[in-house]
């Protein structure tokens with residue numbers, strides 16, 4: 563039994579999901595004639611109360627399309643210093659859109675309205691890049707699965723309105739945030755110009771993200787997706803996995819969160835653990851005693867067939883997911899509690 567806690571992207575489609583995919587009706591989605599892709603796009607748009615949606619092969623492409631939609635070359639995005647769009651999208655913001663990021667020093671990947679306000683460049687001061695977009699992440703990835711209160715998101719929205727800025731939500735793990743905070747998709751749909759959500763993380767689909775926005779924006783996004791090479795043909799087989807995931811795999815995220823919290827509580831009692839960051843969802847970041855190297859922990863767990871990842875600087879990361887079952891959890895808890903250095 564291999565237990566992979568490196569990411570929630572390592573999951574494989576269940577037999578039920580595969581069966582659902584197998585039975586999908588498909589067409590050519592580049593002609594917008596794939597009924598299952600159309601169904602998924604409509605379903606997600608409705609769920610969020612937004613006008614339109616577009617299916618993407620990856621969350622990266624969905625975010626990059628949003629950045630391209632909302633900016634012109636030379637302009638600037640405000641985002642947290644931990645942002646996925648800055649760290650983990652291959653420099654795409656500069657490559658695809660010719661924009662830079664103004665990184666703000668948020669808390670666990672979350673920014674505030676005040677931080678945003680202070681980061682806006684005066685549009686009259688033509689020496690500085692024009693600020694055009696605020697991008698936030700919920701839950702935060704590098705921030706350890708932290709999630710926002712709606713009230714702060716509303717305050718940031720007001721700053722965007724006051725300064726004529728677009729507002730994008732990188733919601734790769736928004737499902738986790740909504741389950742943890744008991745929030746509704748429409749609460750996000752009414753705030754943001756665009757939202758990207760992943761189907762291939764917590765929800766367990768093998769591939770796929772959806773970008774949400776106004777009809778006008780999504781029509782432009784269709785062209786940008788084409789330019790990025792993201793037009794797919796009989797993509798309904800993949801969209802079907804997303805449909806299945808939406809119908810079956812959202813509420814169970816609660817289990818992933820519980821298991822992550824239980825591991826966090828256990829780690830706090832171990833003398834080789836220095837600090838456990840707050841666990842709100844399915845990502846758990848902890849650091850080891852300075853005298854200990856992360857790779858020793860990783861190797862020791864590997865010997866027990868448990869795989870976790872290092873974030874450098876003494877930090878380690880555990881991510882729970884749909885393929886991490888209760889028996890595995892019991893085994894991991896036992897293995898961790900017995901581990902000594």
Ligand SMILES: *Cc1c(COP(=O)(O)O)cnc(C)c1O
Nearest residue numbers: 620621622623646699703732734
């Ligand atoms: C995973 C992730 C993405 C998109 O990743 P893909 O691997 O391209 O699907 C975007 N933003 C955040 C915060 C993520 O964690």
